[in-house]
Structures are given as structure tokens and as C-alpha cells.
Amino acid sequence: MKKSDQLKKTYDEIKAKINDLQEAGETKKAYDLLPDLKNAEQAYKVQLEMEKQELANFLPAAAPVLKNAVEDKVMRNRIFNKLVLGIPLNEQERDFYVADSTPVQRVDDAAGTPGQVGATPAKxxxxxxxxxxxxxxxxxxxxxxxxxxxxxxxxxxxxxxxxxxxxxxxxxxxxxxxxxxxxxxxxxxxxxxxxxxxxxxxxxxxxxxxxxxxxxxxxxxxxxxxxxxxxxxxxxxxxxxxxxxxxxxxxxxxxxxxxxxxxxxxxxxxxxxxxxxxxxxxxxxxxxxxxxxxxxxxxxxxxxxxxxxxxxxxxxxxxxxxxxxxxxxxxxxxxxxxxxxxxxxxxxxxxxxxxxxxxxxxxxxxxxxxxxxxxxxxxxxxxxxxxx
The missing domain is CATH 3.90.1690 (phage-related protein like fold)
Structure with missing residues (x-):
């Protein structure tokens, strides 16, 4: 039996005893047991929280959810290679290139800049x-x-x-x-x-x-x-x-x-x-x-x-x-x-x-x-x- 279950049993027993005294008309005795009931309730809550924390520490940490992290890296590298080498992108690569928040950037400087002609991939x-x-x-x-x-x-x-x-x-x-x-x-x-x-x-x-x-x-x-x-x-x-x-x-x-x-x-x-x-x-x-x-x-x-x-x-x-x-x-x-x-x-x-x-x-x-x-x-x- 877990310790929290034992403390919960103690709490329930004190609470039942108080109810019995009240039903018997012995209000003074029932009132005297209220501090014991409060302490038992507090001990139960503390123990319950400790057991929850221990369980959380025991379980392996969940890995962060990364949507296609490895695939995105490979895809971005593949698109970069194809753009540099002048190889056409397939449909999946085109969709990724459009949707990617950090696409491969093309260098397109102002017209007339030496060595920078936007319409010529080789330059x-x-x-x-x-x-x-x-x-x-x-x-x-x-x-x-x-x-x-x-x-x-x-x-x-x-x-x-x-x-x-x-x-x-x-x-x-x-x-x-x-x-x-x-x-x-x-x-x-x-x-x-x-x-x-x-x-x-x-x-x-x-x-x-x-x-x-x-x-x-x-x-x-x-x-x-x-x-x-x-x-x-x-x-x-x-x-x-x-x-x-x-x-x-x-x-x-x-x-x-x-x-x-x-x-x-x-x-x-x-x-x-x-x-x-x-x-x-x-x-x-x-x-x-x-x-x-x-x-x-x-x-x-x-x-x-x-x-x-x-x-x-x-x-x-x-x-x-x-x-x-x-x-x-x-x-x-x-x-x-x-x-x-x-x-x-x-x-x-x-x-x-x-x-x-x-x-x-x-x-x-x-x-x-x-x-x-x-x-x-x-x-x-x-x-x-x-x-x-």
C-alpha cells in the first residue's frame, strides 16, 4: 500500500469518528478532533503531490515535437544543390520551397552590378x-x-x-x-x-x-x-x-x-x-x-x-x-x-x-x-x- 493510501485511510477514519460523535450529540469531542482531521488532510495532500513528482521524474522526458526536422534539413539541402546546379525541382520540392519559412535565397543585386546578373544563374x-x-x-x-x-x-x-x-x-x-x-x-x-x-x-x-x-x-x-x-x-x-x-x-x-x-x-x-x-x-x-x-x-x-x-x-x-x-x-x-x-x-x-x-x-x-x-x-x- 502506498503511503498516500495509508494517510487517506487515516483521514477517512478521523472524519468517520467525527461524524459518529456528532450523531451521538457529543459535539465537544467532535470539535476537539478537527485539528487532527486538518493535519491528516494536509499530510495526505503533501504525500500525494510528492508521489506525483516522483512519477514524473521516473518517466522519460517526452521528446519535443519537431515536424519532419530531419526531412526538412535534407530537403533544404537538396533544393539548394538543385538550384545551384540548374536541376529542375520536382513537385514535392517546389511545394517545400514555396512553403519553407527560410528558403534558399537568390542573389539578385541591382542591375548593372559587375558579376551580378539576376537572370543568369551562372552569375x-x-x-x-x-x-x-x-x-x-x-x-x-x-x-x-x-x-x-x-x-x-x-x-x-x-x-x-x-x-x-x-x-x-x-x-x-x-x-x-x-x-x-x-x-x-x-x-x-x-x-x-x-x-x-x-x-x-x-x-x-x-x-x-x-x-x-x-x-x-x-x-x-x-x-x-x-x-x-x-x-x-x-x-x-x-x-x-x-x-x-x-x-x-x-x-x-x-x-x-x-x-x-x-x-x-x-x-x-x-x-x-x-x-x-x-x-x-x-x-x-x-x-x-x-x-x-x-x-x-x-x-x-x-x-x-x-x-x-x-x-x-x-x-x-x-x-x-x-x-x-x-x-x-x-x-x-x-x-x-x-x-x-x-x-x-x-x-x-x-x-x-x-x-x-x-x-x-x-x-x-x-x-x-x-x-x-x-x-x-x-x-x-x-x-x-x-x-x-
Whole structure:
């Protein structure tokens, strides 16, 4: 017998006894039993609720109802592939494409835009759906990307401007009741940007593309991700390369770069960006007691810090050591670099380009632009070493 049943039996027995006393005219005795009846009722209700909760915890949680979740993902991928390759959709696919709340998008820019002709599939292209973009993001994680440090914003046009911070040393204006506000009292700036197209032509075997359910991003994603990040890094390093460089001689001069050269406003978000040669130089730095100054981050695997600041290491191929000078950038990349991106990744196809190879040429394009925003946020340095 469950405990709740036992408590219910006790409650019923007290209630019956009260009824008997009332019928016998012994009202006083019946009244004295009311607290016992109330306690028995409360105990029964509490136990009943506990047993319901235990039963709910014991039963497996019901899976959320997702209407054709897997099928929708496969269908969206299939429709994307067919649109890119110029294969007609069947009736089921057409119905899904019309009904889908997030259909594959066609890139149809304004007439006259170079390389964008809406009526020509080989030039227009289609935006990669979200499921395949997730695959591309996974590939990107394998490479070191300066974009992860930048201030990334989505642009709605190929060019434009946005308001930006003015002089960080400015002060608030004192507004008196009848004081005229001068134009010089307003401290603001405009950051102009321009979006450019960056792409790659990737040959793919026709046999691979014969399966309508194949993931195109699984085939070309790794190559495109690597080239994409290389291009983004190159553009960001181009901005940083315009900074005047000072010399670092030892760990004390690097500490001075952080503590004195860099404005305290940027200290919290500061990082040290260098290449493999720079990382080696940092790993050899020791204090007066021969203790290494480059220490591993206990919370993040394969990450090192100098005086608490993360070391962001690029390959020597990406960020070269030139004329025996190792490049260093110290500061907040997020305040210095404004990264404007538009649309996503677009894929178009041409089967004529590689006709003699029995292959299909896929053109993958991303659109972005980088602009130097707060030019005081990063300082450039170099370390002169004797190269072997």
C-alpha cells in the first residue's frame, strides 16, 4: 500500500469518528478532533503531490515535437544543390520551397552590378543555407582567424558609413538653461566602409554532384574556409601594417608597451599578436629569478599569456618576419578593426568552364570590408633578432 493510501485511510477514519460523535450529540469531542482531521488532510495532500513528482521524474522526458526536422534539413539541402546546379525541382520540392519559412535565397543585386546578373544563374548564385553554413563554421575553427578579434558588423549595402566614437578624451557638455550649443560641442565621427567580393573557383568531379543529397560544403568547405581566413587575415594585417613601429628589446619594454604606451581605456581588451618567431622569443623571456614570463592559460588549452594578456599567434607564412624584425601588435584589435560583412557565402556554378575535365566549376564568394576605426587602440612593435 502506498503511503498516500495509508494517510487517506487515516483521514477517512478521523472524519468517520467525527461524524459518529456528532450523531451521538457529543459535539465537544467532535470539535476537539478537527485539528487532527486538518493535519491528516494536509499530510495526505503533501504525500500525494510528492508521489506525483516522483512519477514524473521516473518517466522519460517526452521528446519535443519537431515536424519532419530531419526531412526538412535534407530537403533544404537538396533544393539548394538543385538550384545551384540548374536541376529542375520536382513537385514535392517546389511545394517545400514555396512553403519553407527560410528558403534558399537568390542573389539578385541591382542591375548593372559587375558579376551580378539576376537572370543568369551562372552569375547570380545562391546563398548557402544555414545548415551548410554550420559546416563551414566548423571548418573555420581549425584555422587562426584575426576576424575573431575584430568588431564584426553586418552591412546592408555594398558601401556606406556609420557613426563612430570621436575623441575618447572628450568630456560631457554642460547644458545651461539658456546656453547656445555650438557645433564644436558635438564630438562624433563617421566611419566609411566599402564591401568587396572575394572568391575562389573550385573544380568538383561531376560524379560527386550526381547525388542530389550530397553536401556541397562537405566537398569544398575546407578549401574555401582556409582561403577565406587567409584573405581576411591578409586584409586585417594590411590595416595593422600602416602603424608606425617601435623597437622592443626585452620583457621590460614589452611591459612598458602594455602599461604606458597603450591607453588604459584599451588595456582590459588588449592582446599581443605576433607570429611563430615572436612566440618563440616570448617563450625565452625570463625574469631576474630565471622564471619564464610566458605562462599557459589554465582555463584554455593551447593558450599562453604574458602578464595576463593572451598571445595570439599567426603562422610565419601569414605574418612574416622581414629583415630580421619580428612583428608585434599590442592592444585591442576589436577597437581598431571594424569588419563589415554582407550576405554570407554565395555559390554559383559553371559546367562549361571545365568541360574537357568532366568536372563542374563552383564559384564561392564572400563579401566583406575592413576599416581602421580607433587608431589609438593598437600599437606596433618589432623585435630584431639574428636569424639562423
Amino acid at each position: 547570380g548564385g545562391y546563398l548557402v543555407p544555414e545548415e551548410q553554413m554550420a559546416t563551414l563554421r566548423e571548418y573555420r575553427k581549425a584555422y587562426t582567424s584575426l576576424k575573431t578579434l575584430a568588431h564584426v558588423q553586418t552591412a546592408n549595402s555594398t558601401s556606406g558609413s556609420m557613426p563612430t566614437l570621436g575623441d575618447e578624451n572628450g568630456v560631457l557638455t554642460n547644458f545651461e538653461e539658456i546656453t547656445n550649443i555650438k557645433q564644436s560641442d558635438f564630438d562624433f565621427g563617421q566611419l566609411k566602409y566599402e564591401i568587396k567580393d572575394y572568391g575562389d573557383i573550385i573544380p568538383v568531379s561531376n560524379q560527386l554532384l550526381q547525388d542530389a543529397d550530397v553536401s556541397i560544403l562537405d566537398i569544398i568547405g575546407q578549401r574555401f574556409a582556409r582561403k577565406s581566413i587567409n584573405t581576411e587575415n591578409q586584409e586585417i594585417l594590411g590595416l595593422l601594417g600602416g602603424l608606425s613601429s617601435a623597437e622592443l628589446k626585452d620583457y621590460k619594454s614589452l611591459m612598458k608597451a602594455l602599461n604606458v604606451d597603450l591607453d588604459p581605456a584599451y588595456y582590459a581588451g588588449a592582446r599581443i599578436v605576433t607570429n611563430q618567431d615572436g612566440f618563440q622569443w616570448l617563450s625565452e623571456l625570463e625574469d631576474n629569478q630565471k622564471r619564464p614570463l610566458l605562462v599557459p592559460d589554465v582555463a584554455t588549452q593551447d593558450t599562453y599569456r604574458f602578464r595576463g594578456k593572451e598571445i595570439f599567434v599567426l603562422s610565419n607564412t601569414t605574418m612574416a618576419t622581414k629583415e630580421s624584425k619580428i612583428p608585434f601588435y599590442v592592444g585591442s584589435i576589436g577597437d581598431y578593426v571594424a569588419f563589415f560583412q554582407r550576405l554570407g557565402v554565395e555559390i554559383a556554378v559553371s559546367q562549361d568552364f571545365l568541360f574537357d575535365k568532366y568536372a563542374t566549376a563552383l564559384r564561392c564568394v564572400e563579401r566583406f570590408g575592413v576599416v581602421a576605426d580607433d587608431k589609438d587602440a593598437v600599437k606596433a612593435y618589432s623585435v630584431t633578432v639574428t636569424m639562423a
